[in-house]
Amino acid sequence: MSTKPTLTYFGVRARGEFIRVLAHYLGVDFVDNRVASIDDELRSKTTFGQLPIYQDGSVTLAQTGAIARYIAEQHNFLGKTPVERAHVNEIVDSAFDIISSYFRSKGNAEESEKFKTAILPRFLNSYEKKLATNKHSAGGDDYTLADVFLFNIVDYVEFLGFAEVVKPFAKIQEHLTHFRSHANLSKYISSRPTTTV
């Protein structure tokens, strides 16, 4: 049995990709287990019947945010003060807002248009404002989980076809470049499987 932690998620990016990118960035040696579907046996291992799950020794965790924060805490990556930690949480949660909003709008022309022209730009404007104040989006003296989440969600919306919407944001573009060329991430990003979503 592997002593490496194991992430189990579908063979798509969506929520699981946050954990993959985080683990690669932090240099966590993990098993990136991609499944086609959840069968009953797998479901019985999950807390809420959903993926991703993360097995770390005898502990199995569910919920993308919980897994991300657990891994980040192990690496002192959650922020150094209560205020910084709160700003980290703001950004982490905002990334989930974007994902939820995107998937809710899929299949509905009016909602999709609203996502592209109103919702996504609103978040990008906020990220740009934060990054213009401090290249560390949570406002502290070093990168945190927030920066990895901000990178991944913007990278993801580009992947989903919104690159033109992201283009004009200069600080965000710098942020993307920083993480895409990062020693711990560049190989994974250039060689990760192609997915549909």
Added chain:
Amino acid sequence: MSTKPVLTYFGVRARGEFIRVLNHYLGVDFEDVRVATIDDTLRSKTTFGQLPIYQDGQFLLSQTGAIARYIAEKHNFLGKTPVERARVNESIDSAFDIMSAFSRSRAIPEEAEKFKSQVIPRFLNSYEKLLTVNKHIAGGDDYTLADIFVFNIVDYIETLGHSEIVKPYVKVQEHLTYFRAHPKLSKYLKERPESKF
């Protein structure tokens, strides 16, 4: 200017209610500002153009989860070990999953039936399982933010008109009873404004 922290949210329960219930439970003296809409002035104060926001002195925070964790951290209410903290986060995130599913069910008619017959029972089954193991849902020796979130989300499910679905879950019912009768909460719960959601 008030030195009390100020929560600003709409005059409904939904996401803001998590913060209201949390603050009452922890005995935080705060202003519960309820607005009909977000005008441009208010929107310019928010991080992502959304409510709730929480003003604590000079510090302004957005995102329900970030606000809740910030308040909880001040009261050592986030869990005592990394695993317990991860379990706390699992349950907090599960409550937001239910909120998102509810939003989706309002936007997409096919999802409304699924919300009632699949989503709610799946989470209630998980909460029942967790509460059968330990009356503290995150598995530690005391209540945490997770217990407040699970109380509030199940209470909310009942507010939405689904009490019958919740009825058979014995441990969940005990959990509801415990918090509804709690001296810090009972008065607020009885006197808070009626709300359809």
